[in-house]
Amino acid sequence: KSQVAFVAGDLLWYPVQVERPPAPRQAPDAMVVLGRRDGDRGSYKQWEEENIPPQVVFEIFSPSNTMSEIAAKQQFYQQYGVLEMYFYNPQSHDFWGFQRTTAPENFVLIRPLQLPWTSPLLNIRFELFDDGLAVYHPNGELFKEPGDLFDERDRAFAKLREMGIDPETL
Numbered sequence: 001k002s003q004v005a006f007v008a009g010d011l012l013w014y015p016v017q018v019e020r021p022p023a024p025r026q027a028p029d030a031m032v033v034l035g036r037r038d039g040d041r042g043s044y045k046q047w048e049e050e051n052i053p054p055q056v057v058f059e060i061f062s063p064s065n066t067m068s069e070i071a072a073k074q075q076f077y078q079q080y081g082v083l084e085m086y087f088y089n090p091q092s093h094d095f096w097g098f099q100r101t102t103a104p105e106n107f108v109l110i111r112p113l114q115l116p117w118t119s120p121l122l123n124i125r126f127e128l129f130d131d132g133l134a135v136y137h138p139n140g141e142l143f144k145e146p147g148d149l150f151d152e153r154d155r156a157f158a159k160l161r162e163m164g165i166d167p168e169t170l
Contacts, residue, residue, distance in 0.1 A: 003034055003035065004034075004035065004036065004037050004038070005032055005033065005034050005035070005036065005038065006032070006033040006036040006037060006038050006039070006041075006044075006049075007030070007031070007032050007033075007038065008030070008031055008041070008044065009029060009030045009031075010027050010028075010029060010030075011027060011028075011031070011041065011043060011044055012025050012026070012027045012043040012044070013025060013026055013027065013028065013031060013043070013044040013046065013053075013054060014043060014044065014045045014046060014047075015046045015053060015080040015081070016046065016047065016080075017045070017047045024076070024080070025043075026073060026076050026077070028054065028057035028058060028059060028073075028077075029057075029058050029059050029060045030057070030058040031044070031054035031056065031057045031058070032054060032055060032056040032057075032121075032122060033049070033052055033053070033054045033055065034052075034055050034121065035050075035052055036049050036050075036052055046080075053080055053081035053082060054082055055082065055083045055084065055121055056082070056083065056084045056085070056086075056119065056121055056122055057077055057082050057084075057085045057086070058085075058086045058087075058088070059073060059085070059086070059087045059088070060088050060089075060090065061087070061088065061089040061090065061091070061094075063091070070087060073085075074087075074098065077098075078098070078100075078107060082100070083099070083100045083121060084097060084098070084099050084100070084119055084120070084121055084122075085097055085098050086110075086119075086126070088133050090132060090133075093128060093130075093131075093132055093133065094112070095112055095115070095126065095128050095133050096109065096110060096111055096112065097109075097110035097117070098110065099120065112128050115127055115128045122138075123138040124136060124137060124138065124143075125140075
């Protein structure tokens, strides 16, 4: 069964509307909001989205991230209704996550020792290898690297141009 989903990367999420700034906000590296249609948004304002929070968030460490910053993000996601959160450090290959349990305030830690792990909500599988994290579609196909997706797009655009079609007008 398929369902609509909004997927975004590095987009500010505002969980609550406030009268005076600053409003609580976070920009997950990637977030998935099931039950919301895809489309361009300048930010994700939860009160304008039937008050549906992102159910799944992903954070990929950069060298500038601190552990206190990551801990604050975990607390924010827990406070504002995220059901699954995943954290990955590509330098050290550390991977962990949290899954909300039936009690709203409780999360279960997902540790590398529990890998492979399949997201209950997205049905995608995570496996950790010596050279890093691999993520698989529900059908078992490996997710493509972002660079691979751009290469495919560029090849498709070149083919369209060969056919006399301007891909920018599609």
